[in-house]
Amino acid sequence: MDKQTPLVEMKNMGISFGGVHAVDDVSVDLYPGEVVGLLGHNGAGKSTLIKMLSGAYQGTGDIYVNGEKVEIHNPRDARKHNIETIYQTLALADNLDAAANLFLGRELMTPAGTLDDDAMEAETRKIMGRLNPNFQKFSSPVSALSGGQRQSVAIARAVYFNARILIMDEPTAALGPQETQMVAELIQQLKAEGIGIFLIDHDVHAVLELCDRASVMKNGKLVGTVNIPDVTDDDLLSMIILGKKPGEKAAG
Amino acid sequence: MQNNAKNFFSKLGLDTRLLGMIGALVVLWIVFDVITGGRFLTPRNLFNLSVQTASVAVMATGMVFVIVTRNIDLSVGSMLGFIGMVVAALQVQVLPDMLGLGNPMIWIIGVLAAISLGAMLGAFQGWIIGYLTVPAFIVTLGGFLVYRGAMWWVTEGQTQAPLDATFRLLGGGAEGTLGVTLSWAFGVISAVAAVALMLMSRRRKAGHGFTVKPIWAEGILMGLAAGLILCFVWVMNSYPIAKGAMKRIAKADGIELTEGMVWYHGVAIPVVILLVVTVGMTIVASRTRFGRYVYATGGNPEAAELSGINTRLLTVKIFALMGALTGIASIIASARLNAVDVGLGTLDELRVIAAAVIGGTALSGGFGTIYGAVIGALIMQSLQSGMASVGVDAPLQSIVVGIVLVFAVWIDIVYRRRTGQ
Numbered sequence: 001m002d003k004q005t006p007l008v009e010m011k012n013m014g015i016s017f018g019g020v021h022a023v024d025d026v027s028v029d030l031y032p033g034e035v036v037g038l039l040g041h042n043g044a045g046k047s048t049l050i051k052m053l054s055g056a057y058q059g060t061g062d063i064y065v066n067g068e069k070v071e072i073h074n075p076r077d078a079r080k081h082n083i084e085t086i087y088q089t090l091a092l093a094d095n096l097d098a099a100a101n102l103f104l105g106r107e108l109m110t111p112a113g114t115l116d117d118d119a120m121e122a123e124t125r126k127i128m129g130r131l132n133p134n135f136q137k138f139s140s141p142v143s144a145l146s147g148g149q150r151q152s153v154a155i156a157r158a159v160y161f162n163a164r165i166l167i168m169d170e171p172t173a174a175l176g177p178q179e180t181q182m183v184a185e186l187i188q189q190l191k192a193e194g195i196g197i198f199l200i201d202h203d204v205h206a207v208l209e210l211c212d213r214a215s216v217m218k219n220g221k222l223v224g225t226v227n228i229p230d231v232t233d234d235d236l237l238s239m240i241i242l243g244k245k246p247g248e249k250a251a252g
Numbered sequence: 253m254q255n256n257a258k259n260f261f262s263k264l265g266l267d268t269r270l271l272g273m274i275g276a277l278v279v280l281w282i283v284f285d286v287i288t289g290g291r292f293l294t295p296r297n298l299f300n301l302s303v304q305t306a307s308v309a310v311m312a313t314g315m316v317f318v319i320v321t322r323n324i325d326l327s328v329g330s331m332l333g334f335i336g337m338v339v340a341a342l343q344v345q346v347l348p349d350m351l352g353l354g355n356p357m358i359w360i361i362g363v364l365a366a367i368s369l370g371a372m373l374g375a376f377q378g379w380i381i382g383y384l385t386v387p388a389f390i391v392t393l394g395g396f397l398v399y400r401g402a403m404w405w406v407t408e409g410q411t412q413a414p415l416d417a418t419f420r421l422l423g424g425g426a427e428g429t430l431g432v433t434l435s436w437a438f439g440v441i442s443a444v445a446a447v448a449l450m451l452m453s454r455r456r457k458a459g460h461g462f463t464v465k466p467i468w469a470e471g472i473l474m475g476l477a478a479g480l481i482l483c484f485v486w487v488m489n490s491y492p493i494a495k496g497a498m499k500r501i502a503k504a505d506g507i508e509l510t511e512g513m514v515w516y517h518g519v520a521i522p523v524v525i526l527l528v529v530t531v532g533m534t535i536v537a538s539r540t541r542f543g544r545y546v547y548a549t550g551g552n553p554e555a556a557e558l559s560g561i562n563t564r565l566l567t568v569k570i571f572a573l574m575g576a577l578t579g580i581a582s583i584i585a586s587a588r589l590n591a592v593d594v595g596l597g598t599l600d601e602l603r604v605i606a607a608a609v610i611g612g613t614a615l616s617g618g619f620g621t622i623y624g625a626v627i628g629a630l631i632m633q634s635l636q637s638g639m640a641s642v643g644v645d646a647p648l649q650s651i652v653v654g655i656v657l658v659f660a661v662w663i664d665i666v667y668r669r670r671t672g673q
Contacts, residue, residue: 054558056557056558074560075558075560079560085558087558089554090555091552091558091559093548093549093551093556094552094618095547095618096548096551104544104548104555104556105559105561107541107544113540114539115538115539115541115543115544118462119460122460
């Protein structure tokens with residue numbers, strides 16, 4: 001795996017808000033077809049770190065995509081590099097329908113320069129047919145959808161635009177067991193297509209089940225990155241809570 | 253029976269809110285007509301109603317975008333007055349000296365000046381709101397005071413009159429109409445366009461394999477749309493021009509008047525302006541990126557920003573548009589009165605906000621339609637004109653309008669809760 005060029009490398013990332021180092025000199029990377037978990041308490045800095053990759057925040061440090069240094073100043077830049085984000089809040093406009101949300105900021109237009117709502121709905125029907133065949137509410141505002149349906153709209157938005165790098169912020173936090181299973185299957189499917197996924201979560205078991213590697217953060221700093229097959233849930237918990245790598249623990 | 257009716261309306265695919273508003277308007281008209289003994293639903297009164305509604309309704313279409321994005325604009329009444337005063341002073345004091353009295357460029361310059369001044373003032377307010385992040389309520393409250401004061405300084409409080417003869421046509425009146433023939437042409441073209449648009453949309457949807465309304469439902473809607481347009485033209489074309497005005501027009505056009513000759517008004521020019529603005533704003537709201545972003549930002553500002561929408565610039569554009577529409581409304585209002593005094597536009601901001609809100613625009617953002625705001629303005633104006641013609645005292649009129657406003661918003665909240673929006 002090390003011979004390959006990483007899809008993304010974030011080197012020495014840092015950002016502070018009002019004197020507090022929310023992220024302090026953190027480096028992580030992600031390879032094609034890999035799921036890397038980002039673990040940590042609330043406020044550990046994992047969401048902030050990832051928002052620098054998705055263009056919502058600007059901090060210090062270097063970002064490399066496919067080995068090339070890139071500048072990401074806003075969400076549009078991130079999308080240009082095929083980095084798609086599924087936010088914890090899903091970032092859906094509740095008053096608009098699924099198609100309008102899916103294409104928000106990247107609308108399909110008619111030759112006359114007006115919105116092509118019918119084409120957008122047709123495309124939405126296609127992709128939803130693949131991701132969530134039970135989905136039928138195409139003309140209702142997304143506020144009328146269930147948690148899982150909303151989640152599938154948010155995922156469809158990322159997948160439709162050929163994401164190479166997918167960021168998922170607690171994708172199963174608001175879901176029931178069945179819907180969680182659906183998301184897990186979807187992650188396997190995306191992995192198989194060679195997409196790299198950053199999975200932010202504070203549920204250790206979800207990470208153990210879904211991820212290949214995990215990077216743990218505490219108080220804005222990186223505790224360490226481990227291969228999932230090499231660690232137990234207790235190892236991860238002690239990294240999260242005590243900020244100690246498994247090796248250190250054995251030595252101390 | 254109730255289920256049948258429900259099924260019928262759902263097949264038609266008409267918005268229940270739209271039906272409710274039209275229902276309220278019809279009830280209002282019938283009640284006033286009965287109380288006044290048939291003096292309300294006359295061509296004459298309906299013509300006046302349409303002209304009186306135009307100025308507020310034009311602004312209400314812009315206020316929809318402002319309120320949908322969770323902002324408010326309290327400055328439109330004062331801004332209307334200020335723009336009106338500047339443009340009137342231009343027509344009365346500046347341009348005639350430069351170009352000569354009655355020069356055809358005067359009204360064109362006046363119109364362009366009004367719209368561009370409004371757009372600039374609006375853009376400036378929008379910049380303060382979007383980029384300096386001062387709340388819209390405060391910025392436009394400031395504007396409300398500034399423009400009213402500035403209006404006085406333009407002419408040191410002097411009323412400006414009379415306005416340019418061509419400019420005056422934009423405010424309606426006996427001369428300011430399309431006349432019978434043009435009105436019919438306008439009506440037929442509008443009706444054909446409406447039917448054609450509905451057919452095209454249906455074909456496009458069917459082309460994508462979506463389910464479309466049954467053909468009979470589509471037919472009823474087309475008939476209704478065309479019928480309403482032509483009916484309106486017919487009513488406007490049945491309002492005769494008074495003898496005095498006829499003599500004036502005949503003299504101006506060099507026509508010999510004979511005994512028993514009757515001319516009719518037709519559709520007033522400000523109403524044509526309102527219809528063009530309404531259609532234009534509806535297209536902007538539903539068919540353009542800008543409109544889509546307005547609603548997305550209103551529904552979830554954070555999501556809009558994360559989707560790469562520049563919400564600050566969007567705020568500037570929305571307020572600039574509001575300003576430009578205020579400029580158009582100012583043209584209509586000043587032309588109708590053929591004079592501008594320092595009171596022009598007083599309290600209009602509240603009428604405009606009330607029209608948008610009665611028309612179903614939610615102050616919490618994200619929801620609101622252009623046609624709703626226009627019907628809202630028509631309801632407000634009908635209420636006021638109706639009460640005036642019944643002989644209700646002015647203070648009581650205010651009380652009733654105030655109560656109706658609160659009641660209408662409460663109904664809207666109940667409706668939203670029921671339909672789960």
